[in-house]
Amino acid sequence: MIRTVSVLAILLVLGALAAAVVPHLGMPRELAGVGREYARDGMEVTGSANLVTAVIVAYRGLDTLGEVVVLFCASTSVVLILTLFPLGVRPSPPSRIVEHTARVLPAPILLFAFYFIAHSHLSPGGGFPGGTVMASAFLLVMLGSTSVPGRSGSLPAIEALAGISFGLLGFWGVLTAGQFLNNRVLGTGTPGQLVSAGLIPLISIAIGAKVASEFSGVFAAFRKTGGME
Amino acid sequence: MSPTLMGIMAISLGSMMLSAAVVVLFVRDLLSAIIITGFVSLSASALFLLMDATDVAVTEASIGAVLATLIFLWGRGKIGGGE
Amino acid sequence: MSLFYWTVAGTGAGLVIVGLWGVLSRKNILRIALAFTLADTGVNLLLVWSGFLPGRTTPIIDGTVTASEAAASVVDPLPQALVLTSIVIGVAVAALFVVVAVLASRRLGTADVRRMKELRW
Numbered sequence: 001m002i003r004t005v006s007v008l009a010i011l012l013v014l015g016a017l018a019a020a021v022v023p024h025l026g027m028p029r030e031l032a033g034v035g036r037e038y039a040r041d042g043m044e045v046t047g048s049a050n051l052v053t054a055v056i057v058a059y060r061g062l063d064t065l066g067e068v069v070v071l072f073c074a075s076t077s078v079v080l081i082l083t084l085f086p087l088g089v090r091p092s093p094p095s096r097i098v099e100h101t102a103r104v105l106p107a108p109i110l111l112f113a114f115y116f117i118a119h120s121h122l123s124p125g126g127g128f129p130g131g132t133v134m135a136s137a138f139l140l141v142m143l144g145s146t147s148v149p150g151r152s153g154s155l156p157a158i159e160a161l162a163g164i165s166f167g168l169l170g171f172w173g174v175l176t177a178g179q180f181l182n183n184r185v186l187g188t189g190t191p192g193q194l195v196s197a198g199l200i201p202l203i204s205i206a207i208g209a210k211v212a213s214e215f216s217g218v219f220a221a222f223r224k225t226g227g228m229e
Numbered sequence: 230m231s232p233t234l235m236g237i238m239a240i241s242l243g244s245m246m247l248s249a250a251v252v253v254l255f256v257r258d259l260l261s262a263i264i265i266t267g268f269v270s271l272s273a274s275a276l277f278l279l280m281d282a283t284d285v286a287v288t289e290a291s292i293g294a295v296l297a298t299l300i301f302l303w304g305r306g307k308i309g310g311g312e
Numbered sequence: 313m314s315l316f317y318w319t320v321a322g323t324g325a326g327l328v329i330v331g332l333w334g335v336l337s338r339k340n341i342l343r344i345a346l347a348f349t350l351a352d353t354g355v356n357l358l359l360v361w362s363g364f365l366p367g368r369t370t371p372i373i374d375g376t377v378t379a380s381e382a383a384a385s386v387v388d389p390l391p392q393a394l395v396l397t398s399i400v401i402g403v404a405v406a407a408l409f410v411v412v413a414v415l416a417s418r419r420l421g422t423a424d425v426r427r428m429k430e431l432r433w
């Protein structure tokens with residue numbers, strides 16, 4: 001009883017605080033502050049037609065590096081816990097629909113993932129969703145068979161290599177232009193071409209490879225502990 | 230897209246999302262709760278698309294509606310599907 | 313347009329409040345994780361909403377939006393970049409939450425948080 005009343009009191013206080021802010025908001029009509037500068041100069045400074053990718057990889061590249069570190073810590077912790085404290089039983093065999101679908105679908109899914117990563121600076125795209133779609137293609141292959149993945153070192157090796165290459169690309173900027181993750185070292189090229197926008201495509205590929213190998217490692221650890229029913 | 234059409238879509242999606250969120254807390258079966266959470270993520274992805282955030286919509290659809298749902302389904306398989 | 317604008321804000325705020333209520337009042341550990349994910353989705357919705365300008369278009373410069381008029385016809389790209397980071401980190405936190413919850417409930421034999429009383433001091 002006391003618990004319910006205190007929960008309701010907390011929610012009412014938070015709701016009143018939020019409602020006190022709302023009358024001071026209005027519908028904005030113009031871009032303000034930093035967003036205006038990114039929209040105005042984004043394409044000619046970075047060479048990327050996709051302004052959101054320009055902000056993520058070029059203007060706020062250090063925040064993306066921090067996000068990659070957070071993902072690495074989380075996925076390594078998950079795999080470590082599941083390896084140290086095994087939970088498992090044997091995974092159940094897949095049904096006929098899953099088995100036949102897993103022979104056909106992973107190839108178009110991987111093609112879509114590569115397209116999405118490669119066009120990160122031209123159209124809606126990016127390294128993070130592309131890497132996730134790649135990991136889901138690997139998960140489909142894993143779900144379509146009864147074998148449990150063995151002890152492989154290739155997934156952690158790919159992940160480490162992708163992470164290191166992100167850092168090395170940033171340091172290349174330090175060596176040539178005095179600024180970490182400078183985008184100009186390769187030249188911006190003509191915006192709208194597949195090969196353009198400096199370091200942005202390379203960094204997107206590194207991010208995509210890292211995210212894909214991390215989530216595939218997490219799914220392989222789930223599979224070893226007894227399947228995802 | 231005309232403002233009235235966007236308003237109608239926002240009202241229908243928003244009301245579905247809020248009622249689905251309340252259902253997640255009270256339904257007895259955990260499998261239904263997990264799938265309804267996936268539905269809320271997918272509707273949020275549709276709202277992101279209506280607000281002209283295309284990268285965010287694809288990321289939310291591929292991460293929130295697929296990966297998070299799979300992780301919760303694995304967890305439910307490990308500790309039973311009770312209340 | 314103001315109907316759309318304020319409805320999306322209300323949906324985001326409502327999801328945060330329902331998610332918070334679920335974290336505070338439910339007793340199954342997986343249901344608490346689900347409510348946490350709902351609150352996270354609500355926060356991301358509010359962040360993208362803060363950068364939305366009515367009547368404008370996607371921040372991608374192609375045939376329909378040229379570079380010179382970009383600042384006058386696209387929505388704000390900065391909150392969208394922040395929300396991309398936030399979504400990915402949200403799923404990483406949810407994965408760690410579920411794994412630790414599974415381990416704890418296996419060790420302590422229950423999925424009820426009111427009975428997980430091992431740590432008392």
